[in-house]
Amino acid sequence: xxxxxxxxxxxxxxxxxxxxALIERLCSTFITSATKILSELKTALxxxxxxxxxxxxxxxxxxxxxxxxxxxxxxxxxILESLRFNTDVESVPEKAEQGIFLVEAAIEKLKTDLSI
Amino acid sequence: MNINLHQQLKILLNSNxxxxxxxxxxxxxxxxxxxxxxxxETPSAGPYGQFGSAGQEHxxxxxxxxxxxxxxxxxxxxxxMPQATLVTDALRNVIITNQxxxxxxxxxxKPQQLVGRNTVELISGLGGDMIDVIYxxxxxxxxxxxxxxxxxxxxxxxxxxxxVRGHRPLYFQNQFFGHLWTYSDExxxxxxxxxxxxxxxxxxxxxxxxxxxxVVYSPDQRYRYINPAAISDAALRKWLTDKTDADxxxxxxxxxxxxxxxxxxxxxMETLQQPTSWEEKLSLPLQKERxxxxxxxxxxxxxxxxxxxxxxxxxxxxxxQSKEQALLNEMKYKDLFNYSQELICMHDLxxxxxxxxxxxxxxxxxxxxxxxxxxxxxxxxxxxHHLFTDTYLPTIKTGNRAKGLFRFHTxxxxxxxxxxxxxxxxxxxxxxxxxxxxFAQDVTDRIQAERQLKxxxxxxxxxxxxxxxxxxxxxxxxxxxxxxxxxxxxxxxGSVPSLRQQPALDGIHQSSRHILDILDDILxxxxxxxxxxxxxxxxxxxxxxxRQTVQLFKEExxxxxxxFITDSHLPPGYEVTxxxxxxxxxxxxxxxxxxxxxxEGSITIGVEKEKETPSDITLHFTVKDxxxxxxxxxxxxxxxxxxxxxxxxxxxxxGAGLGLALTKKLISLQNGTIWVxxxxxxxxxxxxxxxxxxxxxxxxxxxxxxTISVNNRLGNLKVLLAEDNExxxxxxxxxxQYLGFESxxxxxxxxxxxxxxxxxFDVVLMDIQMPVKGGIEAAREIRNMTDPKKKNIPIIxxxxxxxxxxxxxxxxxxxxxxxxxxxxxxxxxxIIGKVLNAGNSNGEK
Numbered sequence: 032x033x034x035x036x037x038x039x040x041x042x043x044x045x046x047x048x049x050x051x052a053l054i055e056r057l058c059s060t061f062i063t064s065a066t067k068i069l070s071e072l073k074t075a076l077x078x079x080x081x082x083x084x085x086x087x088x089x090x091x092x093x094x095x096x097x098x099x100x101x102x103x104x105x106x107x108x109x110i111l112e113s114l115r116f117n118t119d120v121e122s123v124p125e126k127a128e129q130g131i132f133l134v135e136a137a138i139e140k141l142k143t144d145l146s147i
Numbered sequence: 148m149n150i151n152l153h154q155q156l157k158i159l160l161n162s163n164x165x166x167x168x169x170x171x172x173x174x175x176x177x178x179x180x181x182x183x184x185x186x187x188e189t190p191s192a193g194p195y196g197q198f199g200s201a202g203q204e205h206x207x208x209x210x211x212x213x214x215x216x217x218x219x220x221x222x223x224x225x226x227x228m229p230q231a232t233l234v235t236d237a238l239r240n241v242i243i244t245n246q247x248x249x250x251x252x253x254x255x256x257k258p259q260q261l262v263g264r265n266t267v268e269l270i271s272g273l274g275g276d277m278i279d280v281i282y283x284x285x286x287x288x289x290x291x292x293x294x295x296x297x298x299x300x301x302x303x304x305x306x307x308x309x310x311v312r313g314h315r316p317l318y319f320q321n322q323f324f325g326h327l328w329t330y331s332d333e334x335x336x337x338x339x340x341x342x343x344x345x346x347x348x349x350x351x352x353x354x355x356x357x358x359x360x361x362v363v364y365s366p367d368q369r370y371r372y373i374n375p376a377a378i379s380d381a382a383l384r385k386w387l388t389d390k391t392d393a394d395x396x397x398x399x400x401x402x403x404x405x406x407x408x409x410x411x412x413x414x415x416m417e418t419l420q421q422p423t424s425w426e427e428k429l430s431l432p433l434q435k436e437r438x439x440x441x442x443x444x445x446x447x448x449x450x451x452x453x454x455x456x457x458x459x460x461x462x463x464x465x466x467x468q469s470k471e472q473a474l475l476n477e478m479k480y481k482d483l484f485n486y487s488q489e490l491i492c493m494h495d496l497x498x499x500x501x502x503x504x505x506x507x508x509x510x511x512x513x514x515x516x517x518x519x520x521x522x523x524x525x526x527x528x529x530x531x532h533h534l535f536t537d538t539y540l541p542t543i544k545t546g547n548r549a550k551g552l553f554r555f556h557t558x559x560x561x562x563x564x565x566x567x568x569x570x571x572x573x574x575x576x577x578x579x580x581x582x583x584x585x586f587a588q589d590v591t592d593r594i595q596a597e598r599q600l601k602x603x604x605x606x607x608x609x610x611x612x613x614x615x616x617x618x619x620x621x622x623x624x625x626x627x628x629x630x631x632x633x634x635x636x637x638x639x640x641g642s643v644p645s646l647r648q649q650p651a652l653d654g655i656h657q658s659s660r661h662i663l664d665i666l667d668d669i670l671x672x673x674x675x676x677x678x679x680x681x682x683x684x685x686x687x688x689x690x691x692x693x694r695q696t697v698q699l700f701k702e703e704x705x706x707x708x709x710x711f712i713t714d715s716h717l718p719p720g721y722e723v724t725x726x727x728x729x730x731x732x733x734x735x736x737x738x739x740x741x742x743x744x745x746x747e748g749s750i751t752i753g754v755e756k757e758k759e760t761p762s763d764i765t766l767h768f769t770v771k772d773x774x775x776x777x778x779x780x781x782x783x784x785x786x787x788x789x790x791x792x793x794x795x796x797x798x799x800x801x802g803a804g805l806g807l808a809l810t811k812k813l814i815s816l817q818n819g820t821i822w823v824x825x826x827x828x829x830x831x832x833x834x835x836x837x838x839x840x841x842x843x844x845x846x847x848x849x850x851x852x853x854t855i856s857v858n859n860r861l862g863n864l865k866v867l868l869a870e871d872n873e874x875x876x877x878x879x880x881x882x883x884q885y886l887g888f889e890s891x892x893x894x895x896x897x898x899x900x901x902x903x904x905x906x907x908f909d910v911v912l913m914d915i916q917m918p919v920k921g922g923i924e925a926a927r928e929i930r931n932m933t934d935p936k937k938k939n940i941p942i943i944x945x946x947x948x949x950x951x952x953x954x955x956x957x958x959x960x961x962x963x964x965x966x967x968x969x970x971x972x973x974x975x976x977x978i979i980g981k982v983l984n985a986g987n988s989n990g991e992k
Binding site: 042043045046047048050051052053056057059060061063064086089090092093094096097128132 | 533537605608675676812815816872873874875877878881882885916947968969971972
């Protein structure tokens with residue numbers, strides 16, 4: 032694994048202008064929402080429903096981008112491109128698995144960091 | 148075997164000449180008490196005529212006479228001797244010699260020619276051949292003088308030979324007759340013996356130098372050899388040779404059981420015909436008991452008879468103690484492993500379990516045998532396998548240590564959580580392959596409790612959020628009618644009510660004002676929570692804010708005789724840039740509390756600089772009262788919403804409990820903190836800090852001008868945000884708030900349409916993928932509205948997708964522009980400005 036952090040809060044801190052209550056709420060909401068989307072993504076993967084995989088990737092992409100999860104965001108973008116242009120579709124499940132792993136790890140770290 | 152002359156004479160005389168003892172009168176003395184021999188018949192005349200014919204007495208040089216037959220007989224005897232032989236008289240003249248003598252000494256003369264010659268002369272002739280002629284001469288002189296028998300006198304010659312000489316005095320009829328000398332070349336024998344002796348000395352030196360005890364026993368178990376390691380006392384070693392172990396025990400006063408034990412071991416060795424070992428304990432006075440490992444090894448002759456037994460002993464006292472200590476330590480470590488409540492296991496670098504302690508087996512509900520040999524991964528839920536393979540194993544292989552949490556399935560299928568800390572063990576010698584020792588704790592209960600707690604907390608938070616939302620909604624709903632009530636009350640009061648009505652109307656007016664204050668607080672709190680509070684940035688005089696606050700409460704405090712003190716450490720007219728209204732709100736909240744809870748005394752409002760940089764300054768404010776104070780257990784709760792430090796049922800302390808919660812959030816918004824010091828019945832001091840910009844800072848001024856110009860250029864826009872994702876909603880609202888725009892949020896396309904139909908907006912930010920109705924569909928419907936203003940409202944697509952070609956769809960649906968999420972303030976500002984300017988241009992056209 033690279034040395035890139037699992038997430039960083041620079042973007043949301045900058046947008047929140049140091050409003051810690053808002054930052055905490057954003058993080059807490061991220062954990063709840065992302066966990067739900069990951070669960071739906073896993074279900075879609077298990078069913079082999081790539082259309083739904085694309086929909087879930089689309090849903091989570093902007094959220095993880097806001098948390099500066101660069102690699103996971105790239106993976107979601109690649110999934111969307113593969114499905115949109117029907118290229119390299121066979122790599123979608125693997126990329127989705129990798130993305131799930133990275134986001135789950137980030138969620139766990141975020142929970143630890145925020146003592147949630 | 149060298150047979151000495153005495154023996155030869157004895158054999159020869161007995162076999163050939165029928166010699167009877169003491170008949171011939173010729174004595175050959177092997178000792179100082181010589182045995183005499185006599186012939187039974189008269190011998191014939193010898194070859195040496197000068198000694199006389201048969202029957203005649205020979206005239207010997209030293210006047211002893213022997214008859215001719217005896218001489219002949221003696222001559223024959225000497226001649227037939229296998230050894231070089233010489234008979235001399237007392238004056239050292241040769242009486243008889245033989246050919247062997249001449250050969251031995253390389254003499255050219257015949258034996259007969261040597262008769263009568265003096266041996267001194269002979270030695271002089273041979274002296275050159277002898278290495279130590281002086282010693283040899285002295286020794287001969289000694290023998291002539293003492294007439295002592297001698298054997299094995301060695302005469303080393305220059306040609307390398309070693310001649311061994313023997314000497315016997317000869318007596319005839321009890322009278323000294325002469326000297327019998329024998330010589331033989333024993334070079335080979337002596338050299339061999341010497342070599343053997345050297346070899347023996349060599350091995351003996353080795354045996355003597357070996358620190359282990361070595362002994363050699365004879366077949367009847369007597370000591371033949373003992374090395375110094377076995378017995379250091381040389382005298383005792385010598386004494387013990389040929390003695391038994393029993394002799395040794397008696398002599399040294401040792402327990403006879405030692406000898407018996409050794410005897411039994413010897414017997415066993417003899418019976419089994421194999422080396423036998425046993426451990427012997429030796430108790431020595433004033434010494435610790437010694438433990439010896441003894442071995443007896445039999446040595447057999449070629450024909451299979453026991454030739455000797457070699458005993459070898461090693462002192463194993465220390466070794467044995469170390470072994471016992473090691474066993475004890477191992478036992479302790481095993482106990483530690485077996486009785487530890489910590490869950491311990493060992494596995495190889497691939498995760499294959501090598502050992503598991505009973506605590507782990509207990510938790511896993513299976514015996515050790517069911518764990519050992521299996522891979523740890525086998526016991527993890529399948530969805531965690533990648534964590535084990537991709538994260539745990541690489542970490543432990545490269546980092547020597549790994550810690551974390553794993554979920555495991557027990558035998559009964561129960562899921563448990565183990566918090567582990569594992570170490571890679573690498574032994575420097577590499578005798579043992581690297582392995583991992585794992586220490587773990589079962590934290591299942593803790594995890595479950597935490598999860599329940601988290602769920603409960605989330606539920607509470609969710610409930611609180613719903614409650615706050617409900618409160619906010621209700622407050623919002625109540626605010627308008629309450630404002631109306633107050634307005635109507637004001638009207639009634641303005642229309643000169645009757646004296647009876649006046650107090651009631653005053654009451655309504657005050658109550659409605661109080662309710663409106665609470666509603667403001669509730670709505671402000673909600674706005675802070677949702678990031679909707681907009682902070683202003685204006686330059687203001689801090690002291691002026693404090694004066695305004697004091698003025699608000701002056702009437703009441705004067706009435707109650709409470710003194711107001713201002714303690715400003717700022718220069719007169721000191722200005723900062725920030726939100727003056729929010730500072731007033733904060734001070735008003737805190738002073739209001741101070742006034743409420745201070746029955747008498749004073750209230751002091753203080754301010755000072757705490758930290759200053761070229762661009763900003765942190766001001767430290769204090770609101771200190773001499774009131775009733777706050778109990779310590781209440782201090783930590785007072786900043787929570789709907790919490791009060793004092794009994795709210797007492798009329799004078801009544802309130803919604805929102806003031807401090809809101810104050811804290813407002814301070815936090817301005818990069819500050821709030822804390823309180825309080826002592827019951829002594830009073831309270833509320834401290835807070837706020838970070839303000841310094842208006843003298845050129846960078847700030849530039850920023851301020853830019854911000855102002857932004858506001859000036861676009862005005863206070865009202866934005867409709869259509870976004871279903873809560874995070875994106877919060878982020879977008881925060882950006883809009885920063886830009887100074889008012890916003891309303893719709894959770895999907897349909898809600899956006901409904902809101903737009905109800906209210907006027909300046910711009911719509913439209914997410915694409917939303918439930919119920921997506922952004923594209925909603926945009927199309929908006930473009931089909933009848934109201935021209937609403938129909939032509941600028942719509943900006945908010946898209947998570949950055950795929951090429953997708954933007955065409957948004958534009959085709961009637962949207963004006965698009966912005967990928969997440970976006971920054973200025974990006975959104977620019978795009979809003981762009982679509983508004985484009986709209987204005989189109990309008991102008």
